[in-house]
Amino acid sequence: MTDSETEQPAKGSTRAATAAAKRRRLTAAAAQVLHEKGVERTAIADIAQAAGVPVGNVYYYFKTKDELVEAALAEHTAHLAALTAELERDPDPRARLKGLVDAWVSQRETAARYGCPTGTLTVELDKRDPGGLDETAAQVIRGLLDWAAQQFRALGVPDPDGHAVTLVAGYQGMSLLANALRDPEVMTREGDRLRTWLDSLA
Template structure:
């Protein structure tokens, strides 16, 4: 491969990554139905016509947004895994949710709101199931932390924690009140300490 070909390949990879990141952000802020390919292209600083080289349809971009959510979750959990104690990892996860309270107040949970919207579509090609996979990854990671703590029913505890997060995100968004996340985050942290 020549230097010129290598540079083109890096540029193409960079455009694809920018489009995936922009798709995740724009779809979170606007929802699937209100988002156009042109919106995503604009957010990624890529000419609209170039988008079709990487993604043939809007659903391909939604799938890319889900892949971006998966990547973000993997990066977050990898960072949390650097903490020595599973309880501290879980509390740091809750702190991360609280730090995103203003975004949640405006748009809700990125993955949860997308899963809810995709669940209402007919013939969506399985995108709703893909959104569920991202949430399942979070559940599995949280369950692993509870299991490492040696607590009984780690799967149920994981559902409780992730369900509480989805609930507080929904209420924070519906009420447009970031303090809901602050209060519920403190309650979740106290709950984790009590286990």
């Protein structure tokens, strides 16, 4: 086997790794820029700039802006999965739920500027594309509701699905108000209320 033949797989592997890294940067940038600017005000060039990728290269990975929106939603799903996996290291379901509230409150500055990443995107997509990408966005929220319901079920409280809705609605409400009032401390105060409520559950 010649030297050039032994180098080929390494070069191919390097190209594949570079392409995968570039796609990941674009996906993360899409999630960030779409959250900050919204779907209608975001241009593909904005996402390319945030990712540090030439605009022409974007189309190699994503043919349309809708595909970038889908990628951003996948990023939100992955972020939620990573967060809940980290929370599940604690054996106490009440502590997991309180940890979720802590994670929400830790993002209060961002929420005050832009609102909830998934919530704001879901509302915008529903107005723009009912029955399409809004359903994909709703799946992210359903995933959060399902996880929260599992924790309430483990706590043994009645109506775990209803409690999950109350918790997530509390988050959506406080992030909306923090954004509307440009006041991150709304998240701090309402987060304290949610923790107190969780502690009060038998």
